[in-house]
Amino acid sequence: MGKVKELTIETRSAIMTLIEEDYSQREIATKLKISKGAVHRTIQRYSSTGGFKDKPRSGRPRVTTKTGDLHIITISMRSRKKTAPEIRAEINVIREEPLSVPINDTTKAKACWTFWARCSAETTSTSPKQDQTVGMGQNP
Structure with missing residues (x-):
């Protein structure tokens, strides 16, 4: 259906x-x-x-806030070699309530791609000098 x-x-x-x-x-x-x-x-x-409002939807409640998601992305971007369990452990030190939902590599990658897509959409165009690429065998 x-x-x-x-x-x-x-x-x-x-x-x-x-x-x-x-x-x-x-x-x-x-x-x-x-x-x-x-x-x-x-x-x-x-x-x-007695009203027209939609019924509440079922679904898994969010564990992190949008601010928490940005924090996860920031940690991941600052230290690219950290694994998902290491990031979760670092966040659990900061949070009052431990993060029980595992952050897996797929979630980490998806969050990073979302972050980069949003950042690239917000940036203005670069100067022509920055857009020049150096091909193979050419001097910069």
């Missing part, structure tokens, strides 16, 4: 307005060009919660 496109709050409120005007679910679905199931789920959600 693929991802389902969520209804906007405006569409959800339009559904409830049409329900109050005694339209059937089928008529609402046809009028708003959405599925009958989406209309039904919106009505069920409104009757159970």
Whole structure:
């Protein structure tokens, strides 16, 4: 099953307005060009919660903050030969609550690539002198 496109709050409120005007679910679905199931789920959600907000999503909670992620990247960039367990050990010395989730090399690499991509997008263009490359056999 693929991802389902969520209804906007405006569409959800339009559904409830049409329900109050005694339209059937089928008529609402046809009028708003959405599925009958989406209309039904919106009505069920409104009757159970009394609002249009999305339900909270499940998922693994974050262990580190964005600041902590930047700290991991900084440690990794400063000492390129440190392994992921060494970085985790260094962070655990600093943190009040130890970092129980292992930082693996894939996570470390992904964080570093994200950092470099963001930095390269933020930098301005270099001067023409810096852009010149030295080919093989040429003197600098």
